[in-house]
Amino acid sequence: MPHEEREIEAGSTSIKKALSVLLCFSRKAPEWSMTELSRKLDLPLSTTSRILGSLVEEHFLDRDPETKTFRLGTRLIYLGALAKESLNLRKYALPVMVALRNLFGETVNLYIKQGKYRVCYEQVESLHTLKRSAQLGSRFPLWAGASGRCFLAFSDPDEVEQVIAEATPLTANTITDPAAIRSRLEDVRTKGYAVSVAEREEGVFSAAAPIFDGSGAMVACLAVSGPTFRFSEERFPELAEGLKTAAETLSRSLGKSD
Known part of the structure; x- marks a missing residue:
């Protein structure tokens, strides 16, 4: 040769x-x-x-x-971003995300899980001048924030305990107590959504709901976030229902059944 x-x-x-x-x-x-x-x-x-x-x-x-x-690594996130145009997740998610953004006026993010992190996969930015945004491909720990809590709620128990053991405060509101984290994970499984007030980032409110595929596995997380001063307890029920409805719509598009 x-x-x-x-x-x-x-x-x-x-x-x-x-x-x-x-x-x-x-x-x-x-x-x-x-x-x-x-x-x-x-x-x-x-x-x-x-x-x-x-x-x-x-x-x-x-x-x-x-x-x-x-x-x-992060290079794969970049390559995935180039390829995602052909993926059903983005195809189905984007119209739902735009509708959710128009309903509440706040930034809507779609996260996927990568190891012990959640990664920003898609984003529709807020209609407001003052808004909360994340760069596509950004990674955030699972132990802080509403989206991370959604992923943990449907993760393998051993992985959950590993993540809980690594939890460290990022703000004064970050929840690090193992018992408190486990209790909130149970709330997510019961209510179908999670709420975070300045747990990962000062001054930022976030609500998130899980998205499942046809096999019943959680494949992504839908989140609405913005400045805490624009959210009130009176607004929580409407936001939670809108978010859960959007996540359920996406789950059904991916093959989830009752």
Whole structure:
């Protein structure tokens, strides 16, 4: 085989190995150690280390400095944003989000879960000059805020306990007490929505509701947020019902049944 063809074949093999690493990540297995990946793919540790190093360098993977484990990186969020035009989630979500924004006048966000974080997948900004916005692809911890609480309410119990153990205050209102967090997760499962007042960001109110697919799995979270001074307790029931109705509409579009 000519030298040039051997180089092409070697490059193709390296790409396949890198892709096989990325494909190991899933909702049930969002984080891996280098040793675990090496065993899973039957690759030498040296090869696995080289592949992981390249993927981290290009931001296809992130490496937790404390646990030394790897998770999917922000570059994949960017690529996903380019591809999402063809995805049913955005196709169905955007009209619902626009209608919800027009109903309440506040920013509406769609979040998806990535490991121990929620990621801003889509956004329809508020009609007001003073508004709360998030950059697409931004990641936020699951232990702070209404959207994170929605994801935790329908997550694996072991993962929930890991996230609770990592909870640290971001504002004076951040809930970090394990018992209080668990109680609020039960409220989400009972009521179908979550509310947050300045828990992650000072001066910001947020309400969120879960979105499910045809298998019954939670796939996304719909949230309405804005400055706390524009929300009152009298407005909560209307906002909660509007948000739950919008989330249910999206869930049914994705195949959810009664």
